[in-house]
Amino acid sequence: xxxxxxxxxxxxxxxxxxxxxxxxxxxxxxxxxxxxxxxxxxxxxxxxxxxxxxxxxxxxxxxxxxxxxxxxxxxxxxxxxxxxxxxxxxxxxxxxxxxxxxxxxxxxxxxxxxxxxxxxxxxxxxxxxxxxxxxxxxxxxxxxxxxxxxxxxxxxxxxxxxxxxxxxxxxxxxxxxxxxxxxxxxxxxxxxxxxxxxxxxxxxxxxxxxxxxxxxxxxxxxxxxxxxxxxxxxxxxxxxxxxxxxxxxxxxxxxxxxxxxxxxxxxxxxxxxxxxxxxxxxxxxxxxxxxxxxxxxxxxxxxxxxxxxxxxxxxxxxxxxxxxxxxxxxxxxxxxxxxxxxxxxxxxxxxxxxxx
Numbered sequence: 001x002x003x004x005x006x007x008x009x010x011x012x013x014x015x016x017x018x019x020x021x022x023x024x025x026x027x028x029x030x031x032x033x034x035x036x037x038x039x040x041x042x043x044x045x046x047x048x049x050x051x052x053x054x055x056x057x058x059x060x061x062x063x064x065x066x067x068x069x070x071x072x073x074x075x076x077x078x079x080x081x082x083x084x085x086x087x088x089x090x091x092x093x094x095x096x097x098x099x100x101x102x103x104x105x106x107x108x109x110x111x112x113x114x115x116x117x118x119x120x121x122x123x124x125x126x127x128x129x130x131x132x133x134x135x136x137x138x139x140x141x142x143x144x145x146x147x148x149x150x151x152x153x154x155x156x157x158x159x160x161x162x163x164x165x166x167x168x169x170x171x172x173x174x175x176x177x178x179x180x181x182x183x184x185x186x187x188x189x190x191x192x193x194x195x196x197x198x199x200x201x202x203x204x205x206x207x208x209x210x211x212x213x214x215x216x217x218x219x220x221x222x223x224x225x226x227x228x229x230x231x232x233x234x235x236x237x238x239x240x241x242x243x244x245x246x247x248x249x250x251x252x253x254x255x256x257x258x259x260x261x262x263x264x265x266x267x268x269x270x271x272x273x274x275x276x277x278x279x280x281x282x283x284x285x286x287x288x289x290x291x292x293x294x295x296x297x298x299x300x301x302x303x304x305x306x307x308x309x310x311x312x313x314x315x316x317x318x319x320x321x322x323x324x325x326x327x328x329x330x331x332x333x334x335x336x337x338x339x340x341x342x343x344x345x346x347x348x349x350x351x352x353x354x355x356x
Contacts, residue, residue, distance in 0.1 A: 020126055022151065026059075026142040027124040031091065034100055034113035039089065046146025051181065054144040056170040058088040058163075061116070061127045061138045063095060064103040068155040069137040075160035077111055083167040085174050088112065093127070093134055094119045141166055144174065202308060204334065208241075208325040209306040213273065216282055216295040221271065228329025238332070238353040240270040240346075242322040243298070243309045245277060246285040250338040251320040257343035258322075259293055264347075267354040268324075270294070275310065275317050276301050324349055 020026070030040040042048045044057055060076060062069035073090065080088045089112045092100040097115060104113060122128035127138040141150040141163075150166050152159065202208070212222040224230045226239055242258060244251035255272065262270045273296045274282050282295060301317070304310035309321040318336055324346075326332040333349045335342065 020140070020148050020151065022148055024148050025146055026140065026148050027121075028146075029121045029124060031114040031116055031121060034092075034097065034104065034115055039112070039114055041142075044087065045142050045144055049144075049146075056086045056144055056149070056167075056174065057142045058086060059091055059125070059140045059142065060088065061091045061093055061122055061125070061134070062136055063093050063134065064099055066136045070107070071157070072137045072139070072155035072159070073107075073109065073111065075155075075163070077109065079160065079163055079167060080111060082164070083171050085171050086167050089114050091116050091121065093122050093136070094132070141170070143170065144177070202323070202331055202334065204332065205330050207329055208323065208331050209303075210329075211303045211306060213296040213298055213303060216274075216279060216286075216297055221294075221296055223325070224329075226269070227325050227327055231329075236327040238268045238327060238350075239325045240268060240322060241273055241307070241325065242270065242320060243273045243275055243304055243307070243317070244320050245275050245317065246281055248319045252289070253340070254320045254322070254338035254342070255289075255291065255293065257338075257346070259291065261343065261346055261350060262293060265350040265354055268350050271296050273298050273303065275304050275319070322346075324353070326353060 026041070026045070028042045028046070030038050030042075032038050041057070043050075043053065045054055058076070060072065062073065076088050076090075080086075090109070091114045092103075093116050095117075097117075100113065100115065103109070116122050119128045119132065119134070122134060123130075125138070125140060127136070128134045135153060137153075137155050139152045140148055143149040149170065150162075152162065208223065208227070210224045210228070212220050212224075214220050223239065223241075225232075225235065227236055240258070242254070244255065258270050258272075262268070270293050272291075272293050275298050277299075279297065282297070285291070286295065298304050301310045301315070304317060307321070307323060309319070310317050320336075320338050322335045323331055324333040332353065333345075335345065
């Protein structure tokens with residue numbers, strides 16, 4: 001009897017010493033699924049997996065004759081429903097497919113079932129020793145980077161709370177990682193779009209397209225009479241042409257800052273250019289926000305197209321979209337969009353233009 005106990009202790013010790021440590025890279029493997037096909041660990045976690053496909057993985061080794069395995073599986077089934085971003089795989093050790101299939105049917109199991117028919121993967125994970133003795137249940141949680149995040153041997157009531165705690169942390173980290181990746185992709189796309197727009201936009205230093213537009217309150221504004229060689233020298237002054245629409249939220253923020261800048265820099269004249277909207281709508285907008293800037297009406301978007309603010313094919317406008325035109329009639333600065341702090345860019349340009 002004493003010899004049996006000693007042998008049991010030695011077996012447990014040898015298994016425990018062979019098992020993998022937290023933080024260590026999880027051994028890669030591929031195993032057949034019970035229902036057909038194969039699961040490749042390297043396609044789900046670690047550097048070889050596509051970033052968008054990486055999810056935490058649970059690898060839980062069991063046998064159909066293992067009583068605590070059944071208790072653990074019951075809890076893992078509940079946890080899989082609770083944490084869908086974590087993929088749980090049961091790994092049947094050294095048992096025929098038919099026996100595992102009967103077990104799955106008997107207990108109506110829904111978890112992914114893998115078959116380690118010859119215990120090769122079990123040996124990799126230190127679950128099966130050189131004599132083929134397995135310590136079960138034996139479960140590893142593998143993080144998205146392919147490292148072992150947690151290891152649990154055996155199962156008793158309450159152990160599921162340990163899993164729940166680990167799953168919650170990993171889910172939160174994965175969601176944060178995905179959100180950061182989505183934000184980075186959106187920023188990259190926005191940057192690419194901005195670069196494309198900038199490529200299509202009018203270049204700094206080139207002559208600003210000339211135009212005349214009606215004021216909202218009557219009369220017309222002629223750009224050529226304010227800037228460029230045709231303007232009288234005494235009448236020349238820098239001009240801002242800011243395209244907007246009343247439904248554009250960042251336009252409203254930019255207009256509020258332009259109003260302050262107009263008071264601060266009377267040597268620069270700022271014109272708001274409304275795109276494709278009715279006079280009545282613009283009047284209501286001016287009255288609602290008590291606007292003082294001069295309002296021009298580009299009723300058919302012709303000037304917006306000249307300035308490449310309006311896409312020729314789709315008719316869509318990129319707003320807000322503002323140009324500073326120097327006294328000589330060339331484009332001095334171009335700004336698309338608006339966020340807090342952008343007014344300082346305008347202020348810098350206004351100082352440059354009015355300090356000569």
